[in-house]
Amino acid sequence: MRRLKMDNVIIAKKLQKSYxxxxxxxxxxxxxxxxxxxxxxxxxxxxTTIVKCLLNLISRQEGMIQFWGLDLDFHEQEIKNRVGVVLGENTFYESLTLLEMKNIFAAAYKNWREDIFRKYMNHFGLDSRKKIFSLSREMKAQFALCLALSHQAELLIMDEPTTGLDPMTRKEMINILLEYMKTDGRSVLFLTHTVSDLDKFADVIILVDHGQVIFLEEKDVLEDKHKRIRGRIEQxxxxxxxxxLAIEETGYGFQGICKDYRQIKEICPQLPMERVGIENxxxxxxxxxxHA
Known part of the structure; x- marks a missing residue:
């Protein structure tokens, strides 16, 4: 796990949006x-609503947003030059070729690197002459990643980038993200409902439910505090x-996941405990x- 620093790449306070x-x-x-x-x-x-507010793709009704200490309301262009984005929904013009789409995209970024773009296009075996509509889901995801990585972004924001991809393509994308993170000062915000994607490479986990942040915690701390505990009903x-947090009871006993195993250990140290993963x-x- 990477060592967490005191600085934050994003700070949002009192963010509100109603539909x-x-x-x-x-x-x-x-x-x-x-x-x-x-x-x-x-x-x-x-x-996704949170991320669209963070990127100013939809207007928020209340709240403050900063990237690297810069207020989004006053430094939006500077911030977006430093952020690479891969959205789960298709944001490309279907009738264009990959080359035409790239040219539109590259013109928006002052740090665009054509050599990096070609490197990733060759890595994925993508043909720039193809029309967007002819690409498979995997190829569109790969092309989106090519674009996001080609303007030397310091932060990648990815919304469900691996949804619907075959296991090999998913593993390849995650390996590229791990390579991306080897450069100091880079950060990734990765949105997913497929928690297994995060098991090997996430440092911090945020759980969102019904428009609220339930917890924001270092992954190792989260896994250390939460345990599955089994016992007899009379215990x-x-x-x-x-x-x-939740308990399942049967005629033979119970099992459940606790919020902080140390509290239960003080009361009933003999109860067996086992480690659980992020999904559980x-x-x-x-x-x-x-709520945490």
């Missing part, structure tokens, strides 16, 4: 510099029960309706 039937509710975020931050949550939880007294922690919070 019919949906609301971002006073979102506070601090995305650390030099790390891979994974934002997780089920489809419709608010992840599940009210004092212990309230320390669980996320599901426990969502099932239990608990």
């Amino acid at each position: 019919q039937g949906f609301q971002l509710k006073n979102i506070d975020l601090e995305i650390p510099l030099g790390c891979v931050t994974g934002m997780i949550g089920v489809n419709g939880s608010g992840k 599940l007294d009210p004092q212990i029960r309230k320390l669980f 922690i996320m599901l426990a919070y969502l099932k239990g309706g608990v």
Whole structure:
């Protein structure tokens, strides 16, 4: 795991955005510099709305946003020159060739590097003469990554970049991100509902649900605090029960994931505990309706 620094690449305070039937509710975020931050949550939880507000692709109703200490309202162009974006939805003009789309994209960035673009195009085996509409889902995702990496971005923001991709393409994209992060000072914000994508390379995890941030925590700390605990039903007294995020009970006993195993260990040290992954922690919070 990369060593977390005190500085933040993104700070958002009291972010609000309302749609019919949906609301971002006073979102506070601090995305650390030099790390891979994974934002997780089920489809419709608010992840994409948060990112679109951060990028000013949709207007927010309230809130302050800073990148590298620069206020988005006053330094939007400077900020966007330093950010590479891969959105889950198709943002390309389908009738254009890859070359034509690249030319439009490159003109918007003062640090565009044609050599880097060609390197990634060759790596993926993409033909710049092809029309966008003729590309497969995998090829569109690869092309989007080529563009995002070719203007020396210091921050990559990726919204569901691996959704629908075959396992080989997903692994390849993650390996490229790991290579990207070898340069000091770079950061990644990676949105996904496929939590397995983050197991090997995320440093910080944010869980979003119903327009709220449920937790923002270092991945190692998160996995260290949360444990699966099993026991007999008679051991599940009210004092212990309230320390669980979610509990499953059977005629033979119970099992559940707790928020902080140390509290339970003080009360009932004999209960067996085991480590759980990020996906199980996320599901426990969502099932239990608990906020950190």
